[in-house]
Amino acid sequence: MDMIYQECAQLEAGVTFFIPGVGEQNIKFFIIASCTDKPAQSLLTNMVSHNANYSCAKCFTEGENFTIYSKKVRKSTIKVFPYRNDEVRNNSICNNLAIEAGQHGSPVKGHAGLSSVKIPTTTSRRFRTIKHIARFKANEFRSLMHHGSTVLLQAKLPKYRRHFALLLAAVNIASKDIIDNYDIILVKELLHQYVKDWQKIFGLRHMSSNIHSLLHIHESIQFLGPLYMYSAFNFEG
Ligand SMILES: [Zn+2]
Structure with missing residues (x-):
């Protein structure tokens, strides 16, 4: 990370390139x-x-x-x-x-x-069994969410299933190949309802920074496009 940080700082300060037909140009790069x-x-x-x-x-x-x-x-x-x-x-x-x-x-x-x-x-981690769910990384939760949640949630009350469906629907819409303005509004509505209900169901004690960040997913897809374009799951191991 040190190397990346140093290079970012250097790029932000400006680097001189020779561009054919234009000559030398000092170009600055920003994250x-x-x-x-x-x-x-x-x-x-x-x-x-x-x-x-x-x-x-x-x-x-x-x-x-x-x-x-x-x-x-x-x-x-x-x-x-x-x-x-x-x-x-x-x-x-x-x-x-x-x-x-x-x-x-x-x-x-x-x-x-x-x-x-x-x-x-x-860090990177290997995939583990569901016994270790308390220590799951994002990549493991992704597989569980998309492939195992419908089975696992049969054991839960309907209010939990309905609540989880809000998140699942929002993530699937936000991961579509092409996203329009209607999708962005829908993702916002679904995730605001999800976070609001989360506080009612699980209490203030579980309103963590990660849960709060869901309120801003629609801003990211409006700015950068569908989630898959900048998914970092592969780096989670
Ligand atoms: Zn915020």
Whole structure:
């Protein structure tokens, strides 16, 4: 990742190319999109950790602390993101916040400031049996979702099946070869309902950063096209 980071910085500063018929040209390159997991996303976008306040790179949802009491670990605190429609981030606001964070030397509304840039690492795993579902990676959940969920969910109450169907429908529409505006609206409606119902069914304790991010899938497909075009599942191992 260090090499990739250094090269990105070099490309952003500009590289001189010789173009036949034109001559020497200094061309700058900027990252406009990337496929990453949550920790790597925070690092590449120079945002605070995905478990911190204002960690969503798409909107200004703040998140709140949720305390868990259990026998194993008496008391622990996690970050949850209650269902809300918060203001969406844009370039001009975020540029100012990033400058402010750099000047203060501490995060401002999720922007970490230049001193906090770190390099992510990646891992790859072999496919495992369903016994290890608690530790499944995204690739394993993908297979389970598309090939095994209809059988497994027979054992669950209809309200869970209906809820899961929202996600399955949204993912399938968002993965179509060609996506139109109607599909984007449909994906937004399905996933907003899914996240809203998730909070009702599973409670605030499970409104994690990953669940909150589903509210922004329609923005990604509007900006970059169908999900399969930038799927990172192959990198999950
Ligand atoms: Zn958000």
